[in-house]
């Protein structure tokens with residue numbers, strides 16, 4: 001059993017000092033309100049190149065804030081990529097808008113203007129362009145299209161914080177950029193999210209909405225903070241091998257599920273039942289955010305190098321699809337490996353046996369979910385595309401040696417099959 005050197009599906013990337021921030025904010029009574037919130041919004045905005053930044057409690061809450069601040073007429077259509085995190089179109093639906101889905105490029109998983117243009121009509125209010133898995137979509141061309149057609153453009157940067165196109169950070173090419181600081185993302189802040197905008201009017205309306213919004217109670221912030229710190233601890237490769245990894249192996253042996261979280265329709269049901277509201281960012285999240293701004297570029301560079309090495313080592317391997325690098329940078333906040341959907345679980349088990357835990361993606365083929373099903377839409381696909389994706393962690397906490405070993409394990413799986 002490869003306990004030593006085993007690699008978790010996700011490594012929580014908390015910055016040094018996160019535990020002391022948790023303790024000091026608790027002792028000083030600054031878990032909720034505090035000076036870090038304003039400071040973080042200013043510094044994150046400066047880092048983005050001069051945007052207005054407004055903090056929220058999560059990426060989905062930030063999206064709700066963006067939609068409410070845009071103030072589109074109810075009933076308007078919002079165009080989403082068909083393959084995305086389904087909670088985002090669900091937020092739009094719950095606010096009274098109609099999600100409409102456009103195709104994505106099978107290699108980059110992103111939509112471009114050629115996919116979005118046919119979905120724009122006189123009832124379209126906005127487009128949410130998404131930089132999926134950390135790879136930038138052709139945002140400049142999309143912005144040209146939406147400007148020409150007179151619709152609003154938003155960017156989902158949940159997977160792409162710190163990705164640049166021609167030196168400019170994603171999230172700044174549209175009316176509103178949306179960021180997530182959840183524990184699985186590259187810039188976790190004990191949860192959190194933000195919107196960024198250069199539009200004074202959107203910023204003013206968002207600030208007004210936030211001034212009336214709630215913030216979780218101290219106990220809930222503390223519980224979430226402790227929970228995420230614990231996840232940070234058990235996702236250190238050295239600790240993971242002695243704790244979660246043996247449990248996963250045992251579960252696999254007993255034919256049980258591998259601690260997978262809800263996806264697709266189940267995820268949407270629990271989200272809808274939670275009665276989502278715009279919730280404000282808290283002071284603890286902002287303190288961690290201030291620490292993260294200083295290290296995010298170096299962190300992303302390390303993840304990028306690991307992803308590049310993995311791609312190089314898997315190139316040309318029969319039956320294994322590696323993400324194609326688009327223009328601009330990528331970070332692969334999750335590295336999406338593609339195999340035949342009938343073989344994905346076999347590869348997942350083989351990797352786990354050899355010390356590599358992987359994740360079933362949270363992204364969904366939205367048109368296939370009952371919450372969005374549209375019988376008038378043409379369906380020419382054979383099955384959900386998420387069934388052929390495994391997400392692999394390539395964060396810099398994983399050594400070059402482990403990445404090379406991972407590539408060898410995948411090569412040996414291909415040879416034996």
Ligand SMILES: Cc1ncc(COP(=O)(O)O)c(C=O)c1O
Pocket residue numbers: 058059060061084085088130132156158159180181182192193362
């Ligand atoms: C593409 C995408 N957008 C938005 C979100 C929402 O972020 P949060 O979980 O912080 O609400 C996620 C979360 O996984 C995501 O994957």
